[in-house]
Amino acid sequence: MIKRSLFLVTFAASLLLWLGVAVAEEAFFETEALNTGLGVAPERVDRSTPRATVETLFRLGALGDWEAAAHVLDLSALPPGLQAEQGAELARKLKSVLDRKIIIDWSQIVDRPDALDARASSRAATSGMARKSLRLWEFDLGPVPSSIRINRIAADGGEPVWVFSERTVENILPLYAEFGPTRFEQWLPKSLRKDAFWGLMWWEFIGLPLLISAAVAVGLAVRSGVRAVRRKATARLSKKIIQAASTPLIVAAITTVIWWGAANLFVFSGRINVLVSPLVAVGFVTALLMLILNTLEQVLDALVGFEDIDLTTRQEAQNREMATKVAALRRVLALAIFLIGAGIVFSTANIFEWLGLSILASAGAIPLILGFAAQKVLANIMASLQISLNQSAKVGDRVVFKDHLCHVERINFTYVQLRDWDGTRLVVPVEEFANETFENWTLKEPEMLRILKFKLLPDVDLEALREAHREVIGSLDPEELDDTQKAKVVVTGQDVFGIDVWFYVPCADPNTSWDVACQAREALVDHMNRIARQTKTPIFPEATPAEAA
Structure with missing residues (x-):
């Protein structure tokens, strides 16, 4: 009975499958x-x-x-x-x-x-x-x-x-x-309208370089015109706006020539058109978004410009914070405009469909591929936003990064530009800068305490050293010093070579504290040598390099 039932079920399923195929074929x-x-x-x-x-x-x-x-x-x-x-x-x-x-x-x-x-x-x-x-x-x-x-x-x-x-x-x-084919193409000799190779006609190998050359020539002409107009402008804001519009106008001019030529003079084959159409869309969108972004940046510079201000001085703490926030706002605007532009290009140019990638796009593979390729760039962008928002390092701050005493000059999308004490620039990827431990001498309060450390003999006259320290502090520029009550001499340790003596130098400005500490160190060494000559007693321990090691 069970076998008969299984046979009937199998027969019915086969019949339904056969009927389904038959219906499908009709x-x-x-x-x-x-x-x-x-x-x-x-x-x-x-x-x-x-x-x-x-x-x-x-x-x-x-x-x-x-x-x-x-x-x-x-x-x-x-x-x-x-x-x-x-x-x-x-x-x-x-x-x-x-x-x-x-x-x-x-x-x-x-x-x-x-x-x-x-x-x-x-x-x-x-x-x-x-x-x-x-x-x-x-x-x-x-x-x-x-x-x-x-x-x-x-x-x-x-x-x-x-x-x-x-x-x-x-x-x-x-x-x-x-x-x-356009009317211009129909005027061409038949020999140029014949198929050449790679699915293209002979005239396309001539027309494409000519169109690109014409577009470049128009771009150069627009650049010269913009420069001439900028030279005649008198107002500072007008010059900045013209400068902001320069590159977008050049891109728009080049794109317009290619678009008009490809639509009215040369209607290229699919192998070329599949690249020209998306590039035209990218060109127009890029020009528009660059114009918006550059104009906003110039307006921000005009409203809260810091070009004529030395942000490294201690009096500019509020301006440093404002400059960092403006930089963060610029990055947010740039990122938002880029995402909007990318969305417009992908939605209007049908790039995936033209390139035969519609299946990948619909399956979500293209966003994954692009996201993986841009992982490093996106990580740097997010790190730069993190630094700008948490204010761990502001534009103009004095920092010590990997033993480099620097000022923060710029916090860009993908890198931080640092100016070393000797004037050289360090360009550090933002992600690396955010992940490394660094000292910020300007964070919270600009005042800082510089400590000069000396190894001296155990029988040194500490009172004489304290008197020398007071004289050194009194000889320094009062404007560069913080509360002199913080200046003191302390013994922090000892070993077989001698005692560790620390001299505190309270500094008011982290930007000049290193120079002030150098002056104080030089003056202290001079006073110690003078004390040693007067007392005919050595102050510094004598040790061979091997013993010191």
């Missing part, structure tokens, strides 16, 4: 007639699968056999008497548009009669379904995009075939007018 549009004006399709016309139909158009087009290529179009909108004549011309124009606007990724065109995509995810809406209509590509044409679509049609009970849809055929002429 997915097509029915029509009374298809391209009766063309006659019977020759054997060289293969319309059995979507890929075969597209391949037939390009294969016969390369041979110039447009009469046969017309069979891959649904010419139902044309009277039968005009189908043979106009069908060949429409096939030629469709191939021309596809050549100029796309690079075909053949792996993305299904090669099954039922157009069932076996690679589709189980969660996809069309998973496991036979299809009778496929959208291959889409072009911006007027207010409404135009789709290139192929349908599976069975005429008068015949075998179903795949052809470019009737709606697509109706849009061929508008598409050709928009993306086909």
